[in-house]
Amino acid sequence: MNTSKVLEFFDAQTLVKKPVHVIGCGAIGSNVAEQLTRLGVSVIHLWDYDHVEPKNVTNQMFFDGDIGKAKVDAIENLCKLINPQIKIIKHERGIDNPYILTGYVFLCVDNIELRKKIVEANKLNPNCIAFFDFRMRLTDAQHYFADCSVKEQVENLIGTMNFTHEEAAAATPTSACGVELSVCYTVKNIVCYGIANFVNFCLGNEPKQMIITDMKTMDVTVFPM
Secondary structure, rough: OOOOOOOOOOOHHHHHHEEEEEEEOOOOHHHHHHHHOOOOOOOEEOOOOOOOOOHHHHHHOOOOOHHHOOOHHHHHHHHHHHOOOEEEEEEEEOOOOOOOOOOEEEEEOOOOOHHHHHHHOOOOOOOEEEEEEEEEEEEEEEEEEOOOOOOHHHHHHOOOOOOOHHHHOOOOEEEOOOOOOHHHHHHHHHHEEEEEHHHHHHHOOOOOOOOEEEEEOEEEEEEEE
């Protein structure tokens, strides 16, 4: 892949030496994988056990022809259409105990309890570099960052996860048929902030630890935590 458009700003081959994990390949994760690929990241681990459903096409990086495919297979195909040389390592059973990971971890799975287990399992792991966490409803979304070498940041991230999956689901807008509502611009907006945080971190700049956006009011709030 020709990376000349971005190379002098962000050389992924030089700056990203450790594994990159995208845990959850739905709305957030599929867009994260696409942007990482376009930035020149050459190896990405994809973690997801789900398959593409018709409703996923509206807000995820899938196409009508992907319906029925495993999400990791569909995202692998998308990434290779962008960069045929990319190496995609698929974990089609998802992630399970002991949750230990090496490198950069993008938490995109739609279960807050699982995300908390992953962070807690790796908070003393010297091989885990940083967490990039995403939360999203209909028009509002949040991105959290934690440098694993800074204990306070990891504890702060864990502190934002003190609620259950059921409580999160209850706060998410749904249709009359019980389908969670989501629009693509909310997804892409918060993913862009998260990827920008990743780039800044790799460049040695100070990432933002919490970013809250609302596409209805067009507000963005940044907290140092």
